[in-house]
Amino acid sequence: xxxxxxxEDARKNVLELFSIEFPTLHIADIDLxxxxxxxxxxxxxxxxxxxxxxxxxxxxNVVLKNVPGSKKIIFYEDEDTSNFKAHIxxxxxxxxxxxxIYMNFSEDGVEYGIIKGLTxxxxxxxxxxxxxxxxxxxxxxxxxxxxxSVIGGGVCKLxxxxxxxxxxxxxxxxxxxxxxxxxxxxxxxxxxxxxxxxPRKLQDIRNLLFNTFxxxxxxxxxxxxxxxxxxxxxxxxxxxxxxxxxxxxxxxKLFMRSNKFDENVLRSYADVFTTMLDFDGITIIDNxxxxxxxxxxxxSNNNSEKIVGGARKRAAYSLLQSKLKKIIGVYFQSQDGxxxxxxxxxxxxxxxxxxxxxxxxxxxTDDMLPLEVIASLQLQQKKEEEKELERLAKEKEKLAKEKEKLAKEKEKLESEKEKLEIKKENLExxxxxxxxxxxxxxxxxxxxxxxxxxxxxxx
Numbered sequence: 001x002x003x004x005x006x007x008e009d010a011r012k013n014v015l016e017l018f019s020i021e022f023p024t025l026h027i028a029d030i031d032l033x034x035x036x037x038x039x040x041x042x043x044x045x046x047x048x049x050x051x052x053x054x055x056x057x058x059x060x061n062v063v064l065k066n067v068p069g070s071k072k073i074i075f076y077e078d079e080d081t082s083n084f085k086a087h088i089x090x091x092x093x094x095x096x097x098x099x100x101i102y103m104n105f106s107e108d109g110v111e112y113g114i115i116k117g118l119t120x121x122x123x124x125x126x127x128x129x130x131x132x133x134x135x136x137x138x139x140x141x142x143x144x145x146x147x148x149s150v151i152g153g154g155v156c157k158l159x160x161x162x163x164x165x166x167x168x169x170x171x172x173x174x175x176x177x178x179x180x181x182x183x184x185x186x187x188x189x190x191x192x193x194x195x196x197x198x199p200r201k202l203q204d205i206r207n208l209l210f211n212t213f214x215x216x217x218x219x220x221x222x223x224x225x226x227x228x229x230x231x232x233x234x235x236x237x238x239x240x241x242x243x244x245x246x247x248x249x250x251x252x253k254l255f256m257r258s259n260k261f262d263e264n265v266l267r268s269y270a271d272v273f274t275t276m277l278d279f280d281g282i283t284i285i286d287n288x289x290x291x292x293x294x295x296x297x298x299x300s301n302n303n304s305e306k307i308v309g310g311a312r313k314r315a316a317y318s319l320l321q322s323k324l325k326k327i328i329g330v331y332f333q334s335q336d337g338x339x340x341x342x343x344x345x346x347x348x349x350x351x352x353x354x355x356x357x358x359x360x361x362x363x364x365t366d367d368m369l370p371l372e373v374i375a376s377l378q379l380q381q382k383k384e385e386e387k388e389l390e391r392l393a394k395e396k397e398k399l400a401k402e403k404e405k406l407a408k409e410k411e412k413l414e415s416e417k418e419k420l421e422i423k424k425e426n427l428e429x430x431x432x433x434x435x436x437x438x439x440x441x442x443x444x445x446x447x448x449x450x451x452x453x454x455x456x457x458x459x
Contacts, residue, residue, distance in 0.1 A: 010034075010168045014158065021160030022056065022144040025105060032084050033148065037156045041170055045093060051150040051218040052095040053127060054088075055102040055115060059143035063102075066138050067129045069119045072102065076112040087112045098215070100126060121211055121266050122204040128214075136161045151218070184213045187331040187341040190227045194287040195252045205251055205289055212270050213331070216277055222334045223277040224316050226296075229326035230288040238324055242281055242296025249273070249291040282315065287328055310334065320344050 011034055018030050033056070043050050057063060064070050076087050091101045094114045104111040117126035127147065129135055139145050140161035149157045154170035188209045195202060216223055226239075234240060254266060276283045276294035284293040300314040316332040320342055329343035 010037075013166050014168070017158055017160060017164050017166050018146065020164055021146050021162055022058070022105075024058065024144065025056075029081050029105070032081055036085070036088070037168060038170055041150050041154050041156050043092060043150075045096070048096070049219070050092055050095050052092055053100045053150070054148040055100055055130075056105070056146045056148060057102065057143055058105055058145075060102050060104040060111065060113075060115070062139055062142040063115070063130065063145065066135050067117060067126055069123075070115060070117045070126055070129075072113050072115040074111060074113040077109060078112075079109040081110055084110075098125075120263055121270055122208045124207055125211055125214070128210075131159060136163070181214070183331070183339050183341045184210060187213065187225070187227070187329070190287060190328050190341070190343070191285055192252075192287070192289055193328075194230050195289050197252060201252075208251060208266065208270060209289075212273055216274060216333065220274075220278050220333065222312055223331075224282045224312055224319075224333075225277060225331040226282050226284045226319055227328040227330070228284060228286050228292070229328060230286045230290070232286060232292075232326040234324075236324075238298060238322065239282070239284065239293065239296050241298070242284075242293050244293040245291065248286075251289045251291075282319070316342075 014034055015027070015030060018025055033054075040052060043052070055063065060072060064072060075091060076083070078087075088101065091112065091114055095101065099114040099116045102111075102113055102115045104113075115126065117124075117129065119125075124132075127149070130139070130145075130147065136145075143161075145161035147159045149159070151157055151167075155167055156170070157165070157167045159165045188206050191209055192202060192205055195205060197205075249269060249272065251269065254269065273283075273291060276291065279295045280297075281294065282296040282298070283291070284296060285291050298315060298318055300311070300318045312334060313332060316330045319327065319330050327344050329341055331339070331341045333339040
């Protein structure tokens, strides 16, 4: 499970991760990364935020071999990391075009460059492929690898090939989500749930949507996307304030018309979708993978005013709490890095979620406020402490009884030993006495024999 780490113990946890994932990397080089985390999570070029991914490895060619279709471009080769900041800054601009920065530490020095999977947008990205379990295991057998990703909202995530993951949070929130990608996966599944096609083409559509929203997670200021059933109709005009497409954009048809597809068409449609998501308001997609509307605005209801957050978050909860039929769920993303996908049914079920709070795991309902979360954590900690004290008291009592039992057994053994000693002494004394009496009888017999002999001679 992933941990969200706060400032007071961030360095310790980062060093711990590198000690396992990249033990040969010098601590001075690790400190270079640590000292630049805050700069990278807030990095901008000409007013545009850039959220880079940096691959740190001991052999970049091993990574290339395990990711089909990936290519690298070498920019710099140095003997050490003295030009680290200047080189990283020069490579940052390429991250706007979905390239990833890499640093290759070898015996000869340090190699800087960019790397990317030159695959279709309907296929898994470079980072998705690298972070698959089988790929990580294959890489871990040959070299060291740490992937540093800036998620947004002051969050920097580190993932190693040997399965260790740490997220560092600079916004100092008391509680936060930690499963960004899982939220996107759930959202994508809702968008394709009523598409009828082959498993292969369905997976292509999933990948296209996932890649689009992962890009949104890193590049967009924030967004709301509503998922509705394919039969949805806005009879009451609740969602009328927006642009509804006369002909919905159908991602499924891009794949189902033939076995061939035009990559430029796919990317162009994905760019249109991303542009809609970047507009203010709500983008609407149905569970047959069709984009229905964008730039839609609604009025927040009274219940949503109780939600802690901005207008976008209140609008997301207003959709979930509305009486509209055939609403499936809502994907929400804010500028501070928070994102979630919630289904309308979740509010009725009041399903509990797992969250990390102050390094601890707690169960939390969706409508809990931060103070309630903290109170819940404190109550849980108090119960756990009381339970631990009770366990220790019982253990102490048990040990005391065992000690008393051992003392009695020792006393019993000492008594038995003393009895044996006395018995031994008595046996030895009796044996000596018997020997003496036997010897005395033999002497008397000898004397008696001599006397009888002497009497016979005299006669």
